Structures are given as structure tokens and as C-alpha cells.
Amino acid sequence: SAKIKRALERLGAHPRIVRRVAVAAYEAEMNLVIHSHGGEIIAEICPERIEVTAVDGGPGIADVEKALEPGYSTAPAWVRELGFGAGMGFTNIRACADQMKLSSEVGVGTRLELYFSLR
Structure with a gap:
């Protein structure tokens, strides 16, 4: 999430967009750290x-x-x-992203897609 934030800042993205993307990416990153055996963003x-x-x-998300x-x-x-694990990660992600798609299969893994409009 920090690399994404720095890249957006270097490209001159509006600070509000940088903040929204960084918060959502951080929440996604924490989910990877806490709930999986690794992954990528x-x-x-x-x-x-x-x-x-x-x-x-x-492990995937059962429900x-x-x-x-x-x-x-x-x-x-x-x-x-x-101080983590309060159950607000996806809520925070939804609040930041313009669109969110979440798919998961138990025993296979999870895919989270986030979209942010620059227009």
C-alpha cells in the first residue's frame, strides 16, 4: 500500500484520490497478512x-x-x-473505492478487485 501511495504521489494524483486508494490498499494488505498464507496486490x-x-x-472466505x-x-x-481485526476492513474498502468486487472459494483463495475513477 505504501508503494502504491508513493507512485500516485509521484504521478501527481489528487491527494484525496491518493488517500482513498492508500487506505483501501492498506486494508486489503492487512487481510492478506492476517488471513492468508501470502498473496499479492x-x-x-x-x-x-x-x-x-x-x-x-x-483458506478462502466461507460466507x-x-x-x-x-x-x-x-x-x-x-x-x-x-488492535486489528475489528471487522471494518471491507467496510472501509467499500467507503473508499468507487467499485468493489469480491470473490472467494474455500480452500482455493480470494480475489478482491477495487476500482477508483479519476474523472
């Missing part, structure tokens, strides 16, 4: 939009609709003790 920066995709090969509910969390106790 890819940012595609185009003149009219920014696309951020987070993909992992983790995607439930995971999207504010306050719902499956974070382990050690994560909560660090």
Missing part, C-alpha cells in the same frame, strides 16, 4: 481510473456476504490484541 494506474487487485491462495457485514471478523485473538 497489483495496482494498474490508467489516465481515467486506478485498479487495485488483491489475490491470495489462502462472503457475512464477511462484508460491518463488525464481522474471523481474526484470531493475537490479531485483536494488536
Whole structure:
């Protein structure tokens, strides 16, 4: 998320867009760290939009609709003790992105696609 933020700043993106993309990418990054065994975040920066995709090969999300509910969390106790895992990640991502697509398959992994309009 920090690399994406720096790239957008170097390209002269509006600070409001930089902030929205950075917050959403950070939340996605934290989900990768907490819930998967690794993955990647890819940012595609185009003149009219920014696309951020987070993909992992983790355990997957059993109930995607439930995971999207504010306050719902499956974070382990050690994560909560660090102040994370409050169940607001997807809520924050939705608030920042213009469009969000989430797909997941248990035992296969999760794909999160975020779109930000620059127009």
C-alpha cells in the first residue's frame, strides 16, 4: 500500500484520490497478512481510473456476504490484541473505492478487485 501511495504521489494524483486508494490498499494488505498464507496486490494506474487487485491462495472466505457485514471478523485473538481485526476492513474498502468486487472459494483463495475513477 505504501508503494502504491508513493507512485500516485509521484504521478501527481489528487491527494484525496491518493488517500482513498492508500487506505483501501492498506486494508486489503492487512487481510492478506492476517488471513492468508501470502498473496499479492497489483495496482494498474490508467489516465481515467486506478485498479487495485488483491489475490491470495489462502483458506478462502466461507460466507462472503457475512464477511462484508460491518463488525464481522474471523481474526484470531493475537490479531485483536494488536488492535486489528475489528471487522471494518471491507467496510472501509467499500467507503473508499468507487467499485468493489469480491470473490472467494474455500480452500482455493480470494480475489478482491477495487476500482477508483479519476474523472
